[in-house]
Amino acid sequence: MTHDLGNGPTMQLARWISNLKWRDLPERTKEVSRLALFDTLGCGVYGYETQWTQALLGWTQAGGGRGASRVWNAEQPKLRAADAALVNGTSSHAFELDDYHNAKLHPGAVVVPAALAMAEQLESSGEQLLTAIAAGYEVMIRSSLALEPSAARLRGWHLTGACGPFGAAAACAVLMGLDAERTAWALGLAGTQGAGLWAFNADGTMSKRLHAGKAAHSGVMAAELAAAGFSGPTQIYETQDGGFLKAFSDKSNVAPLTHELGSTYHLDGVSIKPYSCCGSTHAYIDAALALRQRLGNAWDPMRPVRVGLSKVVDVQCGFDYAPSSALNAQMSLRYCVAVALMDGQVLPAQFSEQKMNDPAIGALAARLDLVDDPALDKLYPVHFAGWVAAKANDDWMQVDILDPTGSTAKPVDAAAARSKFAANNPRLPVEEIARVASNIERHSARDLIDLLVPLSGKRAAA
Numbered sequence: 001m002t003h004d005l006g007n008g009p010t011m012q013l014a015r016w017i018s019n020l021k022w023r024d025l026p027e028r029t030k031e032v033s034r035l036a037l038f039d040t041l042g043c044g045v046y047g048y049e050t051q052w053t054q055a056l057l058g059w060t061q062a063g064g065g066r067g068a069s070r071v072w073n074a075e076q077p078k079l080r081a082a083d084a085a086l087v088n089g090t091s092s093h094a095f096e097l098d099d100y101h102n103a104k105l106h107p108g109a110v111v112v113p114a115a116l117a118m119a120e121q122l123e124s125s126g127e128q129l130l131t132a133i134a135a136g137y138e139v140m141i142r143s144s145l146a147l148e149p150s151a152a153r154l155r156g157w158h159l160t161g162a163c164g165p166f167g168a169a170a171a172c173a174v175l176m177g178l179d180a181e182r183t184a185w186a187l188g189l190a191g192t193q194g195a196g197l198w199a200f201n202a203d204g205t206m207s208k209r210l211h212a213g214k215a216a217h218s219g220v221m222a223a224e225l226a227a228a229g230f231s232g233p234t235q236i237y238e239t240q241d242g243g244f245l246k247a248f249s250d251k252s253n254v255a256p257l258t259h260e261l262g263s264t265y266h267l268d269g270v271s272i273k274p275y276s277c278c279g280s281t282h283a284y285i286d287a288a289l290a291l292r293q294r295l296g297n298a299w300d301p302m303r304p305v306r307v308g309l310s311k312v313v314d315v316q317c318g319f320d321y322a323p324s325s326a327l328n329a330q331m332s333l334r335y336c337v338a339v340a341l342m343d344g345q346v347l348p349a350q351f352s353e354q355k356m357n358d359p360a361i362g363a364l365a366a367r368l369d370l371v372d373d374p375a376l377d378k379l380y381p382v383h384f385a386g387w388v389a390a391k392a393n394d395d396w397m398q399v400d401i402l403d404p405t406g407s408t409a410k411p412v413d414a415a416a417a418r419s420k421f422a423a424n425n426p427r428l429p430v431e432e433i434a435r436v437a438s439n440i441e442r443h444s445a446r447d448l449i450d451l452l453v454p455l456s457g458k459r460a461a462a
Contacts (some may be wrong), residue, residue, distance in 0.1 A: 186227075
């Protein structure tokens with residue numbers, strides 16, 4: 001017996017996902033997807049040894065679940081795909097190094113771990129893997145755009161956690177070959193698990209790290225349940241009573257879900273991070289580094305500094321800085337600008353206990369004059385814009401940044417991505433990983449993961 005599934009936005013997305021093939025992807029989209037895959041692996045391997053990743057790994061092992069999917073940088077155990085995605089997603093988002101999109105979310109830390117875990121379990125080809133990653137990024141980004149990201153963020157949602165399950169489910173649906181109906185079920189089951197609250201900013205706790213991993217886990221589980229015949233709502237986005245769009249935002253708009261679907265790929269706009277902190281601070285770091293260079297690299301901490309903010313960035317990152325956790329510093333605009341001016345870089349080393357408690361950096365962070373700028377409100381989040389100004393003799397020198405380093409306007413290229421990977425993971429065979437990732441269609445998912453796993457033993461013995 002057949003029945004009419006309709007043609008609402010959820011079903012339109014589901015049909016697109018279920019029909020997507022490697023040959024459908026534009027060359028630019030394939031290129032971006034390869035780079036995103038490589039960059040996310042580097043972030044995930046770096047994050048493996050963090051306290052929060054190890055806690056989740058211990059939790060999954062305590063459950064006794066066994067499977068075919070590996071944790072990156074760990075020889076054992078092999079876990080169920082959902083659990084491997086949970087751990088790898090959390091490690092990818094573990095130190096604010098992972099990619100982001102101006103839809104105000106981090107797609108790589110959700111989609112890549114989910115897709116790789118499922119691809120390893122299914123022994124998928126590289127073409128299938130990259131097609132799944134492209135689908136996952138696109139669905140996750142469009143889900144956030146439909147919410148109107150700034151509006152949803154100001155309601156307290158962390159959009160990586162809220163929208164991430166859709167992206168992970170879409171990627172897994174591609175790999176599993178789900179038909180349109182079961183793909184819609186997977187989206188429905190993913191959407192009903194979407195969550196992630198910004199409360200971590202109150203005290204700099206670990207919950208933000210969990211959001212990416214849990215979203216990846218939810219998406220894998222959603223796709224596997226759908227494949228097993230567990231139904232989900234086929235109008236998860238648009239239904240008025242409990243639909244995703246109405247529940248998460250007062251300014252949602254269904255159009256971005258399907259507008260130019262298959263011809264415009266929003267994933268092409270993903271940004272690769274050069275700095276180890278919140279993406280909304282990156283324009284300000286660029287501006288601070290430019291000022292530092294112009295005014296002398298030995299920064300005078302008593303020099304007056306002004307920083308122009310949009311409303312969303314002020315709410316999200318403009319809080320008073322007090323040393324506590326790495327996340328607190330990574331989300332603090334005051335700390336990030338101050339350490340950029342003082343150190344000339346904002347990398348993982350700048351978030352050590354010694355640096356975060358440096359009294360000179362803390363004093364400069366407290367003295368920054370944060371200025372509300374309505375002009376920036378009109379630009380954000382299409383442009384993650386910002387400016388920093390410093391007193392120079394009797395005048396002010398200001399640097400305005402429309403789009404930060406790492407954005408499509410000022411992209412991080414493959415060579416820079418390799419340098420980032422190598423700097424954060426010096427014992428890995430970076431060039432070999434880059435070669436396989438950049439030609440993943442000629443390899444399998446397992447080929448790529450094989451390059452990550454054996455080195456944990458070497459690292460432990462070193």
